Structures are given as C-alpha cells and as structure tokens.
Amino acid sequence: MTDIKSLTIQKLNKILSDAGLPKFRANQIFNWLHKSGCTSFDDMTNISKPLREKLASDFYISSCEIEEKYVSKLDGTVKYLFRLCDGEYVESVIMKYKYGYTICVSSQVGCKMGCTFCASTLAGFKRNLTAGEIESQLHTAQKDLGIRISNIVMMGIGEPLDNFENVIDFLDIVNSPEGLNISMRNITISTCGIVPKIYDLMERDLQLTLTISLHAPNDEIRSRTMPINRRYPVEELITACKKYAQKTNRRVSFEYTLIKDVNDSKADALELSRLLKGMLCHVNLIPVNNVEECANIQSSRENIEKFADILKKNGINATIRRTLGSDINASCGQLRRIKKRGEIDENSSKN
Numbered sequence: 001m002t003d004i005k006s007l008t009i010q011k012l013n014k015i016l017s018d019a020g021l022p023k024f025r026a027n028q029i030f031n032w033l034h035k036s037g038c039t040s041f042d043d044m045t046n047i048s049k050p051l052r053e054k055l056a057s058d059f060y061i062s063s064c065e066i067e068e069k070y071v072s073k074l075d076g077t078v079k080y081l082f083r084l085c086d087g088e089y090v091e092s093v094i095m096k097y098k099y100g101y102t103i104c105v106s107s108q109v110g111c112k113m114g115c116t117f118c119a120s121t122l123a124g125f126k127r128n129l130t131a132g133e134i135e136s137q138l139h140t141a142q143k144d145l146g147i148r149i150s151n152i153v154m155m156g157i158g159e160p161l162d163n164f165e166n167v168i169d170f171l172d173i174v175n176s177p178e179g180l181n182i183s184m185r186n187i188t189i190s191t192c193g194i195v196p197k198i199y200d201l202m203e204r205d206l207q208l209t210l211t212i213s214l215h216a217p218n219d220e221i222r223s224r225t226m227p228i229n230r231r232y233p234v235e236e237l238i239t240a241c242k243k244y245a246q247k248t249n250r251r252v253s254f255e256y257t258l259i260k261d262v263n264d265s266k267a268d269a270l271e272l273s274r275l276l277k278g279m280l281c282h283v284n285l286i287p288v289n290n291v292e293e294c295a296n297i298q299s300s301r302e303n304i305e306k307f308a309d310i311l312k313k314n315g316i317n318a319t320i321r322r323t324l325g326s327d328i329n330a331s332c333g334q335l336r337r338i339k340k341r342g343e344i345d346e347n348s349s350k351n
Contacts, residue, residue, distance in 0.1 A: 108158025
C-alpha cells in the first residue's frame with residue numbers, strides 16, 4: 001500500500017487524473033494532508049464518503065506518535081523521540097530563535113555511515129523514512145507545541161543523501177504553496193559527503209543550504225573518524241562543494257566538530273584554511289558531544305576560540321555553534337540508542 005502523504009502534488013494529481021477525478025480533488029486532498037496535517041481520511045470533510053473509502057482502501061497516511069518528550073530548562077529546546085507506524089523510532093529537535101522555530105528532522109531509522117563521534121549510527125541502520133514520515137515530524141511537533149515551524153535542518157538521525165529520492169520528494173512537498181509552503185532558503189541539508197549525490201542535488205538548483213560534515217582537514221584524520229572518506233576523499237569532496245557553490249551561487253557550510261588531540265591543533269586550523277581558501281563557504285565549529293560509547297573528548301573553549309581565530313585571520317568565515325538543549329542530550333541519536341538498548345536489556349532479562 002502507498003503512503004499518500006509521500007506523494008508530491010504532481011504525483012497525486014496524476015494518480016487521481018488517471019482514475020478520472022478532477023484536478024481540484026488532488027489539491028483538496030493535498031491541502032488536508034500537508035497544510036492541516038490530517039492523519040485520517042475520515043477527517044477530510046469536503047470529500048465524499050465513497051471517495052474517502054476508496055482512498056482508505058488504496059493508500060495509508062504515514063504519521064508518528066510522541067514516545068518521549070524533553071524540554072530544556074536552559075533554553076526551551078524540545079527533543080522528541082517519535083514512534084513510527086512499524087514501531088521504529090526517530091528523533092527530532094525544536095529550537096527557538098529570534099526569527100522563529102527551527103526543526104531538526106531525521107531522514108532514516110539509524111545510519112550506515114559509521115562516524116565515530118555520532119550517536120545516530122550506534123543503534124544500527126533499519127530503513128529509509130518515506131517523505132511523509134519525514135514531514136510527519138513537523139506536523140506532530142507543531143500540533144503538540146501549538147507553533148508554526150519556519151525552518152528545517154536535515155541533521156537528525158540518518159544521512160539525507162543516502163535517502164535521496166524520498167528527501168527530494170519531501171522538499172517538494174514542504175515547499176509547495178498548497179502545503180506548508182516553507183521556502184527552500186529556509187531549509188538546510190547536511191551530508192557526510194556522498195559526492196555523486198551532491199552533484200545530483202546541484203543539478204536541481206533548489207536554493208537550499210548545503211552543509212558538509214567535514215570534521216577534518218585531510219584524508220588521514222577524516223578516514224579515521226568518517227569511513228565515507230575512504231570512498232570519497234577530501235579533495236574530491238571539496239571539488240564537488242566548489243562546483244556546487246559556483247552553480248547555485250549558494251554558500252556551502254562546513255561543520256567541523258572539534259575533538260581534543262584529534263583535529264583541533266593549530267596545524268589543523270591552518271591546513272583547513274588552505275583547503276577552503278577562496279571558496280564561498282562558512283565553517284561552523286562544534287564542540288563534540290559526549291556520547292557514552294565514544295572516547296572522544298571535547299576540545300577546550302579556549303582552544304576552540306583559537307581555532308576560530310586562525311580561520312578568520314586566513315579569510316575563512318567561521319563561527320562557534322551555540323549549544324542548545326545541553327541538559328536534554330539534544331544531539332540526535334542518543335534517545336533512540338537508549339530506547340533500543342533498553343528493549344535489548346528487557347528482552348535479555350525475559351530469556
């Protein structure tokens with residue numbers, strides 16, 4: 001059965017047109033699904049009962065339920081553990097800024113990439129999310145908090161470009177005027193560096209923000225911490241990023257997590273400066289998160305500031321990311337990992 005919430009307006013219109021239904025029906029149904037966040041065909045009150053029954057027999061509406069919710073006492077950041085229809089879990093984080101609310105969404109159940117500093121990969125990869133399941137995270141959070149989300153960052157559990165087609169459909173759906181109508185310029189996709197998909201994204205010229213999880217200035221360090229680098233080394237990745245910036249005229253952002261005695265030296269900062277020199281880009285410096293199973297130690301604040309100063313003196317735009325939700329483990333992957341570990345422990349005790 002097809003997830004109707006994952007169909008773009010164009011795909012939905014074609015299916016209904018082929019069934020002999022007028023175009024306005026597709027717009028009505030799409031509006032119910034994406035503007036209203038409807039989770040039942042029975043709630044579509046301006047659609048005839050026979051058509052609703054037909055829809056229910058041919059399609060299902062993806063959704064997610066709140067399994068756990070944490071609210072930071074420090075800054076109001078909200079973290080959700082969502083349960084999907086099949087019992088799997090993903091996480092989302094809502095952050096409040098002066099310009100409005102931003103949601104960090106998951107694109108997969110788990111992650112294949114194996115980055116050593118990330119909690120998302122620890123509980124294993126299960127499957128891709130549908131476009132509708134990605135959007136359901138927005139609807140569920142908006143309804144729960146009574147807010148309107150204006151910005152999206154795809155930095156939650158999973159690698160977005162490893163779920164390329166579903167993510168592209170999700171972008172089309174949330175950008176649609178008949179739906180949430182969120183501007184592409186308010187959407188950020190973060191990738192660990194799947195180079196061919198960066199070129200595919202570039203050709204679509206979507207005017208979103210591309211963020212690269214770089215975390216190292218050379219292959220030796222990056223291959224140790226990010227297995228994807230063994231397939232797409234730094235030089236190949238940076239070449240793709242430069243072409244992306246030139247084609248789209250959009251600044252590429254680089255995430256650089258600072259790990260003590262791994263990638264935070266003066267030499268590392270100078271090498272990173274040379275690597276990115278002359279490129280339309282920005283570097284976001286991130287203190288590494290404390291993940292129980294990982295031995296990474298956060299670089300000192302003084303060292304992070306020195307690293308930033310070196311980049312700036314060499315003409316690289318750089319900022320230090322403000323930590324939000326530090327009291328609720330707001331970085332994605334940690335709640336799912338704990339939940340899965342709890343289920344394993346519970347099952348073990350039964351045996």
